[in-house]
Structures are given as structure tokens and as C-alpha cells.
Amino acid sequence: MKRFIYDTLLKWKDGVDRKPVIIEGVRQCGKTWILKDFGEAEFKDIAYFNFEYDNRLEKIFDGDLNVSRIIKDLAIIRNKSLQPGTTLLILDEIQICPRAITSLKYFCENLPELHIAAAGSLLGVAIAQMGKNISFPVGKVQMIKMYPLNFPEFLLAKDEELLYEYLHNLSPDEDVSAVFTGKLEEAYHEYLITGGMPEVVRSWIHERDIGIVESIQTGILDTYEKDFVKYASVSEFPKLSLIWNAIPAQLAKDNQKFIFAHVKQGLRARDLEDSLLWLISAGLIYKVEKIERPYVPVATYGDSTFFKIYFADVGLLRRMSKFPADVIFDTTSLTADMRGILTENFVLTELIANDFQRPFFWKSGGIAEVDYIIQEGVDVIPIEVKSARRTRSRSLVEYRKKFSPCVAVRTSLKDIARHSDEYGDILEIPLYLIWKLKAYL
Known part of the structure; x- marks a missing residue:
């Protein structure tokens, strides 16, 4: 690979x-x-x-x-x-x-x-x-x-070297040819199923058997829990396991905020904070904090008490959530929430693998929420994530009206597009090209 x-x-x-x-x-x-x-x-x-x-x-x-x-x-x-x-x-x-x-x-x-x-x-x-x-x-x-394979590495693992080279050399002012978009969307959906763990990817490419893929993913998840026993203290292990297994349910809540009291009744933040830090230090999960004021430097405005937790690998999150692989391609409302969560996790891991500073998310009371806020140089850039082609959302509109960022990013399955208005520029970028975001910015 x-x-x-x-x-x-x-x-x-x-x-x-x-x-x-x-x-x-x-x-x-x-x-x-x-x-x-x-x-x-x-x-x-x-x-x-x-x-x-x-x-x-x-x-x-x-x-x-x-x-x-x-x-x-x-x-x-x-x-x-x-x-x-x-x-x-x-x-x-x-x-x-x-x-x-x-x-x-x-x-x-x-x-x-x-x-x-x-x-x-x-x-x-x-x-x-x-x-x-x-x-x-x-x-x-x-x-x-080192991270699990990101999406371009996944394409290379699939022997799509020419397609990768085409995307890699694509100028920021060029559109992706319609000839390739179907293949890229299919590869993206496959990635949501497998994630980037090399053994899982290798199995999928050679066997194309979901059963084998999920067996390997289950084995990896079991190995992580064995590590809790092996490397954590006796008192720490049960709390690590509780937090780890609570993450999919916490992401499925309406506001996705990680709430310690929901991990287990009777446990509070002070009982679980060290265990959460252990999982973060181990690289198994990512903590995305809320900000209300997206000013430079962004990191100083993060709210350490209000955050979401995502997995280091989107395929493992899908497996942990017991989300069936065969409905990844389903666009009905019954699967929309989980597909949205997986898409957010995918974008986060792509951003991290491509050396962006730690992402945050923006939330203004109960009015609006933007999925990710990143700082690139002196620019603070909002990123809205959509799992399909429908991209209308009030949140990014509210953010742009309030802060007028030089550029706002929306990533979905829509083609590349660029527009401007009185609040700045909007870059529409396909999910399968989010790894090229630095070039487009």
C-alpha cells in the first residue's frame, strides 16, 4: 500500500x-x-x-x-x-x-x-x-x-493511481470531469463502510465481502478494549470502557454534546475526565470543542466543557454503531442522521490527516451551528458538512451574516462551485476532494 x-x-x-x-x-x-x-x-x-x-x-x-x-x-x-x-x-x-x-x-x-x-x-x-x-x-x-489511510491513500490502495494523479494535479479553478464523479462517489461511500484501517481496506479490495470486513473491524475494536485492560489501571478500565461504548449514542443525540452524566447514571465529569483524556492521548478519539467567538487564535476561545467526541476511524465508528453497510448508499430520512454523523467524522479525520490545526465547532445558543471551524494562517474558516447533495442550511447563513469570513466552505456530494455575496466567498467542495482543501483555500 x-x-x-x-x-x-x-x-x-x-x-x-x-x-x-x-x-x-x-x-x-x-x-x-x-x-x-x-x-x-x-x-x-x-x-x-x-x-x-x-x-x-x-x-x-x-x-x-x-x-x-x-x-x-x-x-x-x-x-x-x-x-x-x-x-x-x-x-x-x-x-x-x-x-x-x-x-x-x-x-x-x-x-x-x-x-x-x-x-x-x-x-x-x-x-x-x-x-x-x-x-x-x-x-x-x-x-x-501516523493515521489510518485517508481517502486519497484509499484510492491508491484500490489501484486508482491514474484517478488519484488526475485529482492531485487538478487545478483549483478546474471542475472534476463528470466522467469520474460517479466512481469517486462510490469510492467515498465504500470508505464510509471500511474506514482506513489497512487490514480492513486490504480485505475489502481483495474479497469485497462485508462480513469479513466487519469481522476484522470487530477484532480491532476488541483489541482496543483489551488495551484498556492491559495498559490502564484497574480502577480506570471500567470507566474507559463506559466512555468508549457511549460515544455512538452521544453523537446520535440532537445536539451531539458529550455529557458525562449520560455515560452512566451517578457518574460526573470529575469521575470520568481522566479516562476521557486517556482515550484522547491514546489517539483513539478526537475532542472537538465549541466556540462562540471565532477570533484569532481560535484555540484560546474553545470551551473545554462543551464538546463532541469522534472516532479516529470512520469505519470503526460505523461498526461500533452497528450501522448496516448496505444502507450507506440509502438516502432516505430513516438513515439520514447516522449518515450525517459518519460524514462529519470523515471530514474531521481528513482535516486532521492533512495537517489542519485542531478543528472546533461553532454554536450560537440554540439558533445555529456550524460543523467545523478551522484557522488557516490569520483566517478563520467555517466548514459546513452535508452528507448528500441538498445543502440548504440556515446555520452557515447566520454565521456569515454575523462574522463575514473571507471564505466559507460547504462540503457535500455537489460539484465544485464558487460564489460571492456581500458576506464573502463560498467554496463548495465535494466530500471526496476535502483532502485538497488547502490547495483550494
Whole structure:
């Protein structure tokens, strides 16, 4: 599978001031695969070590953090030396051994010529829990976020390379040819079913069997819950599970606001806030806060007590919600609410994967609500999300009348369009092109 992170790793490999790299991302988003694939293509040798499967590794880092000794001990375990410049050292599931994370500082300072790549599924949690005697190597490592496949990567996985190149090279003032819109809409709906987990996508492409897809998705969700047991404290686990399982129902409410009291009767915010932060740190969920005043910098106006929670992968949200795959293409009112939620989740993950600053949403009393507010430079841009072609909505109108943004974005299944009025410009962009939003802005 073509993953865009590969190009980032190439730049890291050849960088003049290269530091050890840490790839952070949810479990099963492809971290191990990309490192091994990259290593096989770009290095003569790969030294792969997994802390989850080999408990001898932690003992190597229990003593001093002398990099020469560590390299020798690792060489003995694999019965082959590590050669700086030609060997890629991969330390997988490194969150299990905090001292191994700390050791990256000394590899950076004392053995910078050795290429070291670490990966971890719960690094955010591990870093937050590192004790006083164990420090994170701030400034001594390069952090790279990895996500499930986004929509353009999904197209490439489907062997639609020419279609991807066509879209990639499409000028912002060009319309998408009507010849391709049907195929793109179909691919978009498929993505709502599968999401971007590589194993799920691979299965769908080769088998085209919804039953197998959903079995894999269920397995991934089960793995996440097992992680709650494995990595959280005994007291934390039941609360993590409660929050995790409550998310689809909370999104299905009229205002979608996450309410702690609805997770379980008798529990309050102070009982669950740490567990919610754990899930956010693990990268499993995204928190989207409300703002009422969309001023710069947007982040300072977020309301941390009024927020929505979405999944890191839209396919897992669909499966968790038990929303049947065969009605994704249904446009009746009976499925409109859930399709709207999935569409919002899709747009959010596309924005995050394409390096936009943390999105917020705007709500003005009970009058109007705009799905996402992003800051791009000094511009604050509202984004309204629609799951089909019907795009009439009072909320964006109210927002534009009140704040006159330089540009407002509406994303739906309608074709590209641009118009202006006394309140500024409106950009209509298809959902399957939201990954190109920076170019259009």
C-alpha cells in the first residue's frame, strides 16, 4: 500500500541533523508495516525488536543507558551486529519500556549516524504517565503522527493511481470531469463502510465481502478494549470502557454534546475526565470543542466543557454503531442522521490527516451551528458538512451574516462551485476532494 508517510521517512533518512524518529498512531494503523517496508527498500539491513513480544528487551534498558552497550546487547539477541549507516534499528511498541524512550536522547547525542525508528500505539498515554525518574527526550527525537489511510491513500490502495494523479494535479479553478464523479462517489461511500484501517481496506479490495470486513473491524475494536485492560489501571478500565461504548449514542443525540452524566447514571465529569483524556492521548478519539467567538487564535476561545467526541476511524465508528453497510448508499430520512454523523467524522479525520490545526465547532445558543471551524494562517474558516447533495442550511447563513469570513466552505456530494455575496466567498467542495482543501483555500 502506498502511504504518504513514506516520503516523510525518506526526508528523515537523508536529513543532515537527523534524530531518532518516533511514529505515533493508533494500533493497527500501519506503523510496523510502513517501517519494515521502508527499511527493506531503503536499507541493507533491518534490526527489528518488539517490546510487546520479547521481554528480554526491557532488561537491556534497565541498567545504564550507554548506547554502545545497548547496541552490543541487541546485536547478541539477533546474532548480528548493527552497522550505522546501513542498518535501520526499529524499536516497536516502545511505550512498554519508558527507559527505551529516554535512551533515544543518548542515541541522538552519541550515535547520530545510526538510523533509529521507534513506534508505539499508546505513546501519548505512556508519555503522560512517565515518572519523575524517567524523562521524555524533548528536542532529541522527531515525532511523526501516523493515521489510518485517508481517502486519497484509499484510492491508491484500490489501484486508482491514474484517478488519484488526475485529482492531485487538478487545478483549483478546474471542475472534476463528470466522467469520474460517479466512481469517486462510490469510492467515498465504500470508505464510509471500511474506514482506513489497512487490514480492513486490504480485505475489502481483495474479497469485497462485508462480513469479513466487519469481522476484522470487530477484532480491532476488541483489541482496543483489551488495551484498556492491559495498559490502564484497574480502577480506570471500567470507566474507559463506559466512555468508549457511549460515544455512538452521544453523537446520535440532537445536539451531539458529550455529557458525562449520560455515560452512566451517578457518574460526573470529575469521575470520568481522566479516562476521557486517556482515550484522547491514546489517539483513539478526537475532542472537538465549541466556540462562540471565532477570533484569532481560535484555540484560546474553545470551551473545554462543551464538546463532541469522534472516532479516529470512520469505519470503526460505523461498526461500533452497528450501522448496516448496505444502507450507506440509502438516502432516505430513516438513515439520514447516522449518515450525517459518519460524514462529519470523515471530514474531521481528513482535516486532521492533512495537517489542519485542531478543528472546533461553532454554536450560537440554540439558533445555529456550524460543523467545523478551522484557522488557516490569520483566517478563520467555517466548514459546513452535508452528507448528500441538498445543502440548504440556515446555520452557515447566520454565521456569515454575523462574522463575514473571507471564505466559507460547504462540503457535500455537489460539484465544485464558487460564489460571492456581500458576506464573502463560498467554496463548495465535494466530500471526496476535502483532502485538497488547502490547495483550494
